[in-house]
Amino acid sequence: LGLYFVNYLLRPVRQLADSARMLAAGELGARVHMTGDPDLDPLAVTFNSVADALESRLAREQRFSANVSHELRSPVTSVLGTAELLETRSGELPAREAGLVTVLAQQVRRLAQVLLDLLEISRINPETPPQWESVNIKQLCVECARHRGFDESLVHGDEVTIRTDARRVERVVGNLMENARTHAGGVVRVQVLAQFDAVQVLVDDAGPGVPEELRERVFEPFHRGSGNLGREGAGLGLAIARDQAMNIGGDITITNSPEGGARFIAQFPTHEASS
Known part of the structure; x- marks a missing residue:
């Protein structure tokens, strides 16, 4: 009692x-x-x-x-x-x-x-409803790489189809690839991983990595690392990517890549695709 x-x-x-x-x-x-x-x-x-x-x-x-x-x-x-x-x-x-x-x-x-x-x-407005459709995430990543001038062979991983907003997922993946090209020596690998309740897109870059204490700050609008002075970009790409991911229930995190650079992990919730 x-x-x-x-x-x-x-x-x-x-x-x-x-x-x-x-x-x-x-x-x-x-x-x-x-x-x-x-x-x-x-x-x-x-x-x-x-x-x-x-x-x-x-x-x-x-x-x-x-x-x-x-x-x-x-x-x-x-x-x-x-x-x-x-x-x-x-x-x-x-x-x-x-x-x-x-x-x-x-x-x-x-x-x-x-x-x-x-x-x-x-x-970007979280109240704007997503345009849900069946999307093959690996194929979307391949098309994103091709449209942005990357080698399609960079994309590996699982063939998985989920219901999501294709435009927003493409924006997230595209911005992560562009960030790697502009600020981190290029894209090393893009991998699609199917999880139990989510799909992850891992973008590994060729840069020096992101220190743990800066892994949240890099998503702030206009944030640019000290090593990026003089390079193109205004520090909005990652902010837009994370906002777009969060608006469909996902997120982006950063860890170390086995390749030696940074690994950006975009995670999207799994909604069963209609047959």
């Missing part, structure tokens, strides 16, 4: 702790229900107010990013067209001016990609 009353009294505290964990994990709709307890209800009110303010602020920031990216797309596209036209005629220019044109075209292309990534990350 005593244990029952202890559990009864602690139930609101556990609810508050669970809601705090959900909010920290990114579930911005997490709220604490009132229980009528004069001591705990004020805590619930404070928690819910903080959660409301956080959700509102993040929504404003997403709208701002989307609006700025949209407004800048047209002028940047115009500048990019002009820069690439100059680049095609750089052979007619003196060496110094030709080099400046090449750098200009490279930087404008990078800016254009950053704007596209900002638009995408601002539009």
Whole structure:
């Protein structure tokens, strides 16, 4: 009987702790229900107010990013067209001016990609329902490699078909492969593993690996390691990949690869594919 009353009294505290964990994990709709307890209800009110303010602020920031990216797309596209036209005629220019044109075209292309990534990350919404369909994950990885200019023979593993959102899975795998190419010396191997209740896509790269203390930070928007200064990319690819994975119930983690670099593990829940 005593244990029952202890559990009864602690139930609101556990609810508050669970809601705090959900909010920290990114579930911005997490709220604490009132229980009528004069001591705990004020805590619930404070928690819910903080959660409301956080959700509102993040929504404003997403709208701002989307609006700025949209407004800048047209002028940047115009500048990019002009820069690439100059680049095609750089052979007619003196060496110094030709080099400046090449750098200009490279930087404008990078800016254009950053704007596209900002638009995408601002539009990622966990409330948008996935487009469920039957997808052969290994075949999707092969097609992703081919479309992005990778050797298809890099892809190995199990032939497994699940119900998932093909577009989001392709975005996740593609971004992991692009990250390896841009920041880690290239893709060494892509492997599909069928688990009991999930499918994993392992992307091994040829880089130095990711220190354990940085394995969460690399998924933060605009994070770029000290060794990546001067390289292309703005540090949005991994953030987009993880958001897309989480929106279909998956996640991305990092460990050491047997090949010596980093291993990015994208995990997607298994939904039985319709026959």
